[in-house]
Amino acid sequence: MEGFVDLTLPDVAIALVFVVIVAVVSALNRLFLEKTLLVGTVRTFVQLIAVGYLLKWIFGLDRWYLVLLAIAAMVAVAGWHGARRVGRGVGRTVIIATAAVLLGSVLVIMILFGVIVRVEPWYNPRYLIPLAGMIINASMNGASLGMATFATSAREHAERLEAALAAGATSRLAARPYVRHAVKMALIPTINMMMTVGIVQIPGAMTGMILAGGAPTAAVLYQIVIVYMIAAAAAASTIAAVIWYSRAFFTPAHQLRAGLV
C-alpha cells in the first residue's frame, strides 16, 4: 500500500466551503436548513476527530478487552438510537432494539472473523472495529425501520387485529401479516444496495482500500464479503426486532395492549 495522500486541516477547510455554499442557498431560498446543517457539520467534525484519536489510542494499546468494549459501546448506541426513531414505549423498545442488533451483528461478526477474515490476533482492531461498525450499522437500520413500520401498521390496523383475535386467532397469527410487511419494508434499502452496489455507488470500504493503494480486485473481494455480511446482519436483526416488538403489542391473554395501540 503506497501513494496515499495525507490530508491537512486546510484541505478540510476547503471542503467546508461547499457546505457554506449550501447554507447560503438555503438562506436565500428560506429552506431553514442552516441550523441543521451547522449542527451536522460540527458533529461530523467533532465525532470523527474524536473517533480518530480514540481509534489511534485503541490500535496503540492493542488490548482485546478495549476492542470488545468499543464494539459493546457501538451496539449500545445503535440500540438506543435505533429505538429512539421508533417512538412510544421507549423503555422496552431500547431493550428489543439492542438485543436484536446484538443478535444479528455479533453472529455475523463471529462468522466473519472466525471463518472468513481470520486475522492475527483475533481481535486485531484495525479489522475488527471498522468492519463491526458497518455490520452493526446495518443491523441498527434494519431493526429500527422494521420496528417503526410494524408500529405504524399495527396502530393503523388495530381494529383489524382485534377482529382477528375475536375470530379466534392467536396474537401471533393476527400479527403475522404486519410482521411480514415490516420485515419486507425494512430490508428494501439493503436489497436495493445489493442490486446497485458498484454501479450506482462504490461502497466505503472499497473506496478506502483503493484510496489506500490496494488493488481494486482485492478491494472488490472484501466488499463482496462485506455486502453479504451486511445483508445477513440486517436480515437477522430485522426479523428478531420485528418479532419481539410485535409481541410487545399483545398481552399473554391475546389482547391488544392498551396504550401501545
Added chain:
Amino acid sequence: MEPMVQCEDVYKTLRTGDGAKGHASQVFAGLNVVVGRAERLGIVGPSGCGKTTLLKLINRLLDVDAGRVLVDREDVRDREVLSLRRGAQLVPQKPFLFGETVRDNLLFGLQAAGNGGGEEGLSALLEEVALPDVGLDRPVAALSVGEQQRVCLARALALRPQILMLDETTASLEPPTARAVLERLYRRVEEDGMTLLHVTHEIPKLRALDRIVVLAAGGVAEEGTPRRILERPQVEVTREFVRGLD
C-alpha cells in the same frame, strides 16, 4: 333462568394513548348484567355507554378493572382464552376478512384452533347468511361490503359458538337483506340454543328479542321486554333513545 353470562359489579376505564398524552374514560362503574342461556338480549344506549366494551369484556378482548365476568358460571380469566373466544363469537360492525378467499375465512377460526379444515357444511353456512351464489373460492377482494359482512357472520357461525355477539353487524346491509339474514339467524340461534347479544338501534330487530338492556352512566339504566322499553320507557335516557329511533 340459567345464567350464561354474568357481569358482577364490573368497573372498566378505557385508556387511549399513553403517558401524558393519554386519555382515560370510565365506561363502567359497578355494572351488573345477567344473560340467560339461550336468551336473546338487545343492548342499547347512547354512544360511549359501553355497548361494545361489554361485548369485549365477555370474550376477553378486554379485562375488567374490578368485579368479574362469568361465562357459563366460570370467570373468563380462568378460561383458556382462545376457546373462550371461539365459544363467544363477536361480529363487529366493520367487516374484516382474512386470507384470500371466502373459504379461508370460513376456516379461519377452525384452523386457528388447530382443527384443520373440514369443508362439510361450509356452503350451507353461506346459504344461511343469504349468500348462496357466492362460492367458497370467491376472492374476498371481489366482495361488496354487505357480502363481506355476511361472510364475517358465517365465519362466526362456523365455530358453532354458544354465545353470538352482534355489534351493529347488519347495519351495512340493505334492509330486505338484513331482514332475511336476521330471520334465519334468529331461527338458527333458537335451534342451536345459542345465547344472543345484539347491539342495535333498529326497532324491528329489537322487537324480535327477548329482553333489552339500556346502558348509561356506567351501568344499566333500565331493562325490560322490548315492548315495555319501546312503548313505556321509564328513565330519561331510554326516552331519549326511543325518540331518536324514529
